[in-house]
Structures are given as C-alpha cells and as structure tokens.
Amino acid sequence: MKISCSVFGERRGRVYLTLALPLFGLSLVSCSVAADPPAPAGGLAPVTINFPQPGFKGTPKDIPTNSFTEPYPDKPPKPVMAPAGLKNIASGAKLSSSDKNATADTLAKIVDGDKDASEQSIIYLRKGPQWVQMDFGSVQEIYAAVIWHAHNAGKIYRAVAVQVADDPDFIENVRTIFNNDQNNVAGLGVGTDREYFETQYGKQIDCKGVKARYMRFYSKGSTESALNEYTEIEVYGRPTQLSSASGK
Structure with a gap:
C-alpha cells in the first residue's frame, strides 16, 4: 500500500x-x-543584556544546599520579555546613597558601562545595610533591572532588595520588586525571593513594567565581605505616556 x-x-x-x-x-x-511556536504577542522582545567575561573559573568551594539559595548558574538567565526599543535608563539617572561617604564620582561608576570583575571597576559602600538610589527625572515604565555587585568570586550577597517609589524619601507608593532579606535586616519585611551566587550574569530582575521615578537597591555585605560592593546596575525602561506628553 x-x-x-x-x-x-x-x-x-x-x-x-x-x-x-x-x-x-x-x-x-x-x-x-x-510547527514552530508563534512569535510572542503584543510586540514583546527579549531584553538583551551584554554580559562581561567571567571573573573566576570553576565553582565555589562551599555551595549551600538549602532551598533558599538558587542553584549555581552555568548559563545565562532566560531573558525578560518586554516591549521592543527599551533603553538603559540607569545611565542617565541621578545617583545617591545611604553611605554619605560615597561621592558622586564614586557612584557614577555604577552606571559607566564597565562590568569587568577587576578591582578598579568595583565601588565599596560601608558595612551594614546600605542602598543606592536612582532618580530617573520622571516617571518611567520599568521592565528589567540587572545588578552586578562584584563577580570576582562566587559569593552570595545578603539582604538584596529592590524597591520603587514616587518620592525620593520612599514614603509614597513604595513597591517591592525583589527581596531576599530573610532576616529583615533592612527593615523592609522578610523577603520571599531566593539568595543567589554572584557571577558574570549578575542578577536579572523582571520589573513587569512598574511605573516609578525612583528606584533603590539594597544590600548588606556578602559571604566574603561585610562591605557592600557594586560594579554596575542597568535598568531597562521607557517614559510613560504621561511623562512623554508633559515633556518631563
């Protein structure tokens, strides 16, 4: 037949x-x-992140086995899907910090595009819970944030949290985007997100188009140091329609 x-x-x-x-x-x-699945609906596209070269070889000696720590990553994270044409709005933001010893020139290194694991690429904030704040100048639709603390070793950073608000003092319309502070050392509430290993992939956070003008990044040292280290922060978003119409 x-x-x-x-x-x-x-x-x-x-x-x-x-x-x-x-x-x-x-x-x-x-x-x-x-057949092949259709393209994502609604004009969405992956947010493309340029990752730096690895800062170390191999895997950490002591890998926690608790369920609160994400598995050690061996490949880039799945990209955030968002509207096409987003820009890194962090590069034009006004920066401030809870560490008053951090000068404007020091903080500027967080958004200078240098993500290398070298010593000169990292800034250090004092011990204890500290934050870095971004003022975007107007309300933005925020879809993704990527944080590189210091990926020169496979350390785990403590009390990492990200919040947005409508005012610089973080009183009005404060929303928590990410929080793995399991001991509430920053006073933001006990976090439900997982801790993670610092690698060249940093930490990518899906912000889901949240609208805000101000954004804060919290931390409290790491498994290797009590100091708060930052190499680079990228935030991908676009002005809201209201901001665009008003010219702000």
Missing part, C-alpha cells in the same frame, strides 16, 4: 496534511504535526 502525504495549509502554528490511500479508493484523512 502506498501512502502519499502533502501539505495543504498552515494555521495557528500547526501544519495540516492530507493523506491519500489509493488502495481503498479515495479516502481523505486530516492530521497535523507541531
């Missing part, structure tokens, strides 16, 4: 076929096989 198969159409990501069975006369049977 000879079976012939021909493609006659494609619909909703599946290819439809017709089978002719000449031995038994004319008999048509429809079937389908899976």
Whole structure:
C-alpha cells in the first residue's frame, strides 16, 4: 500500500496534511504535526543584556544546599520579555546613597558601562545595610533591572532588595520588586525571593513594567565581605505616556 502525504495549509502554528490511500479508493484523512511556536504577542522582545567575561573559573568551594539559595548558574538567565526599543535608563539617572561617604564620582561608576570583575571597576559602600538610589527625572515604565555587585568570586550577597517609589524619601507608593532579606535586616519585611551566587550574569530582575521615578537597591555585605560592593546596575525602561506628553 502506498501512502502519499502533502501539505495543504498552515494555521495557528500547526501544519495540516492530507493523506491519500489509493488502495481503498479515495479516502481523505486530516492530521497535523507541531510547527514552530508563534512569535510572542503584543510586540514583546527579549531584553538583551551584554554580559562581561567571567571573573573566576570553576565553582565555589562551599555551595549551600538549602532551598533558599538558587542553584549555581552555568548559563545565562532566560531573558525578560518586554516591549521592543527599551533603553538603559540607569545611565542617565541621578545617583545617591545611604553611605554619605560615597561621592558622586564614586557612584557614577555604577552606571559607566564597565562590568569587568577587576578591582578598579568595583565601588565599596560601608558595612551594614546600605542602598543606592536612582532618580530617573520622571516617571518611567520599568521592565528589567540587572545588578552586578562584584563577580570576582562566587559569593552570595545578603539582604538584596529592590524597591520603587514616587518620592525620593520612599514614603509614597513604595513597591517591592525583589527581596531576599530573610532576616529583615533592612527593615523592609522578610523577603520571599531566593539568595543567589554572584557571577558574570549578575542578577536579572523582571520589573513587569512598574511605573516609578525612583528606584533603590539594597544590600548588606556578602559571604566574603561585610562591605557592600557594586560594579554596575542597568535598568531597562521607557517614559510613560504621561511623562512623554508633559515633556518631563
């Protein structure tokens, strides 16, 4: 018996076929096989992150086995899906910090594009809970943030949290985007996100289009140092329609 198969159409990501069975006369049977999934709806595209070279080789000697720590990453994270055409709005933000010893020139290194693991690429804030704040100048739609503390070793940073607000004092409309502070040392509440190993991939956070003008990044040292280290922070977003219309 000879079976012939021909493609006659494609619909909703599946290819439809017709089978002719000449031995038994004319008999048509429809079937389908899976095709490639359709492109993401709504004009979404992956937020492309340029990762630096690894700062160390191998894996850390002591890898926690508790469920509160993410597995050690061996590949880049899955990209955040967001509207196409977003920009790194962190590069134009006004920076401040809870560490008053951190000068404007020091903080500027966090958004200078240098993500290398070298000593000159890292800034150091004092011991204890500290934060870095960004003022974007107007309300932005924020879709993704990536934090590189210091990826010169596979350390774990403590009490990492990200918040946004409508005012510089973080009183009005404060929202928590990420919080793995399991001991509430920063006073933001006990976090439910997991701790993670610092690598060249940093920490990518899906901000889901939250609207805010101000953004804070918290931490409290790491498994290797009580100091708070930062190499680079990128924030991907765009002005809201209201901000664009008002020119702010």
